Each structure stands twice: as C-alpha cells, then as structure tokens.
Amino acid sequence: MIPLTCSENKPKLVIVWRITETCNLSCWFCEYNKILTKKRLSVPHSDVNRFYELLLKIQQKTNREIMLSWIGGEPFCWQPIWELSKSIKEKGKLQVSVTTNGVLLSTKDIRKQAFDTFDEITFSVDGYRTNHDDTRMHKGLYNNILESIEYFRKMKLKTGLGPLIRVNTIILRQNLNYLDLFIDELNDYGVNEISFNILGSNNLPESKANEKLSNEDMSLFVANLERLRNKYTTNQIKILGSKEYFSLLINKTDNFSNNKKKCNFGNDFLFIDQNGFIAPCDNTTNDFKVHISSITTIPEFLRLPDKFSRDNDAGIFQACSNCSNTNLYGKFQKRENSE
Ligand SMILES: C[S@@+](CC[C@H](N)C(=O)[O-])C[C@H]1O[C@@H](n2cnc3c(N)ncnc32)[C@H](O)[C@@H]1O
Ligand code: SF4
Numbered sequence: 001m002i003p004l005t006c007s008e009n010k011p012k013l014v015i016v017w018r019i020t021e022t023c024n025l026s027c028w029f030c031e032y033n034k035i036l037t038k039k040r041l042s043v044p045h046s047d048v049n050r051f052y053e054l055l056l057k058i059q060q061k062t063n064r065e066i067m068l069s070w071i072g073g074e075p076f077c078w079q080p081i082w083e084l085s086k087s088i089k090e091k092g093k094l095q096v097s098v099t100t101n102g103v104l105l106s107t108k109d110i111r112k113q114a115f116d117t118f119d120e121i122t123f124s125v126d127g128y129r130t131n132h133d134d135t136r137m138h139k140g141l142y143n144n145i146l147e148s149i150e151y152f153r154k155m156k157l158k159t160g161l162g163p164l165i166r167v168n169t170i171i172l173r174q175n176l177n178y179l180d181l182f183i184d185e186l187n188d189y190g191v192n193e194i195s196f197n198i199l200g201s202n203n204l205p206e207s208k209a210n211e212k213l214s215n216e217d218m219s220l221f222v223a224n225l226e227r228l229r230n231k232y233t234t235n236q237i238k239i240l241g242s243k244e245y246f247s248l249l250i251n252k253t254d255n256f257s258n259n260k261k262k263c264n265f266g267n268d269f270l271f272i273d274q275n276g277f278i279a280p281c282d283n284t285t286n287d288f289k290v291h292i293s294s295i296t297t298i299p300e301f302l303r304l305p306d307k308f309s310r311d312n313d314a315g316i317f318q319a320c321s322n323c324s325n326t327n328l329y330g331k332f333q334k335r336e337n338s339e
Helices: 045-062 081-091 108-117 130-136 141-159 173-189 206-211 215-229 243-251 298-302 304-314
Strands: 013-018 066-071 095-100 120-124 164-170 193-197 269-272 277-279
Touching: 045 066, 045 081, 045 298, 066 081, 081 095, 081 108, 108 141, 120 141, 130 141, 130 173, 141 164, 141 173, 164 173, 173 206, 173 215, 215 243, 298 304
Parallel strands: 013 066, 013 269, 066 095, 095 120, 120 164, 164 193
Antiparallel strands: 269 277
C-alpha cells in the first residue's frame, strides 16, 4: 500500500507530455521535421482533461508541486493547448510549461496570453541570429523569439509576475565561435536560464555530419561555458548543467550507456507520449507499456515508480541498457558560480 502522506519535501514532479507530433518547421536534426512524410498523432483533448483532473487530486492529497510540461512536435500546433493550459492555470494548483520553437508566439495578443498562462516557457534557440534561422530554416525566427522574450521581460518588470524563461540550445559547431555573443544577448534580453542538448545522432543528414563536435572541440566548448558561468551575477542568466553533465559532454559525446545509471523510475520525472503511454522517460514508453487510461485513482498513480522499477528488474529493457537520458546526469541542474 502506498502511503498518502504529505510530500512537501520531495522535489517538484515534472510530467512532460508529447501532445502532438505535428510541426510547422523543418529543422534538419529532428524526427518531427514537417517535411518527413509520416503519420502525425495528437493526444485526444479528453485524455489530457481526465488525466490532469487526476493530477489535481494527487496534488491536493500529497501537497507536492507538480508541473505539466507540453512538448511536441510543436505544442502550439495543437489547438486545445490554450484552453487546457488556461484551465490548469485558473485552478491554480498545477504548474504548466511548454517547450516551443516560438513561431506562433508572434503577436502581442498571443504573447500576453502566454505570459498569463505559463509558469515556464522554454524556447529552442540553436545559435546566434542567422545561424539559428538557417538551422531552423525560418528567416526572422531569432528576432521573433527575442521580441517575445523582450515582451515577457517588460511585463515581468511591470507586474512582478510572469513565467520563467529558458532557452534550450543544441550544441553545434556553429555555436563555438559565437557563444559569448549569443549568451550575452540572451542575458540582455532577460532570459533566466540556458540549457544544452547533445546533438542526437540518429538519421542525421550526411551534409551536417561536421556540426557534431569532436571531443577536443567539446572540451573547448565546455571550458567556455564554465568561464561564462562565472561571468553573470545571481540575477542574470544561469547556465544550467551539473559538473557531471559537463564532463559527460566531453567524455561521452557518442555514448552515455557506459555510465552508471541513476534512474529513479518516475519518482521525480514522467513522460507521456502521443499515444498516451506513460514511462520514466521518452525512450521507454514502448517498453513499460502503461497507458494513462489504466490509471484512474491516486494509488494507481503513486504506485507507478514501484511498478517501473520492478518491471525493469524483471528484464532490463533495451532503452534502459542504452540509457541516454541526459536529465539523469544533471542537464538542468543549477550551480553556484563557485562550484
Ligand atoms: C522535439 S522539440 C519539440 C518542441 C518544439 N518544437 C521545439 O522545437 O522547441 C524538443 C527539443 O528537442 C530538441 N531536439 C530535436 N531534435 C534533436 C536532436 N536530434 N538532438 C538534440 N536535440 C534535439 C529541440 O531543439 C527542442 O529543444
Ligand atoms: S520545431 Fe521542434 S519539433 Fe519541429 S522540427 Fe524543429 S525541433 Fe523538431
């Protein structure tokens, strides 16, 4: 039996939900690139509604902070996102966040809605100015995102409220020479945090093979990040990533799987895919095969980590034996400058 005690001391539970596979861009590195011909699923509105009502009850019962975080495809291509996110925000118990390419946040009215609705907004920005636009094959996108961020900064100053603004950047060769300019500019515009992705290596176009950094270049990149981490004061941009994550970037750019695993099987992080399967991360929804329709009560939800852990003990899954979940290695960890 799972004790339904207060879990105030537990870290925030983050549930990332891939609500749609549809996208409006064709980034060369991405499996949801709109030019790829494949079936695109989106979750039924009613599934999200039902599940978030359950999460509300769980939050009330356990008093634990819970954040629902939309990802895609492009989450803003999924129409119900606004109605649902606003409804979550109005009930005031769950936090709601989104990771976006920023294309559809382009008018003052939409930016105001986003400002009022989300607790966190992560913009994907993969390089400085035209480097970003070229990578994302969308002219003017970098400036459009900066305009959104500028709007949020001004509104925050005016109201004292508003979402945390994060930028997530894929580490590409193009970032090497522009890192200072890039992060300085994001800082000037009021970005709160920046995190970094390793370029995933599945099915990358041959013409882009040189965008992946060698270990030597990655060492240089990480040294520059460490230098920049010490440059900004407490109220300025935070460069996220644990020491371990930074050293992993240098030493294991191709393969995380040799590293000791730290999975806590859904205790602090859960992922739901476009089919409604829930798992400890986005690589394992097919392995654990737990559908959200089978979770209708608070105890069923609270038993998930135990179930995942037992299932994994019973037969280690392929995705787990090649684990590449960067969250486990501190991709989002905050550090003091002196650390
Ligand atoms: C799949 S996108 C979905 C959300 C939204 N469309 C966006 O671009 O932010 C989520 C994140 O995955 C990153 N991403 C996509 N393909 C990647 C790859 N091959 N390697 C590393 N990160 C990748 C994107 O840059 C983005 O930050
Ligand atoms: S915008 Fe996001 S989902 Fe769409 S192709 Fe680019 S990275 Fe992929």
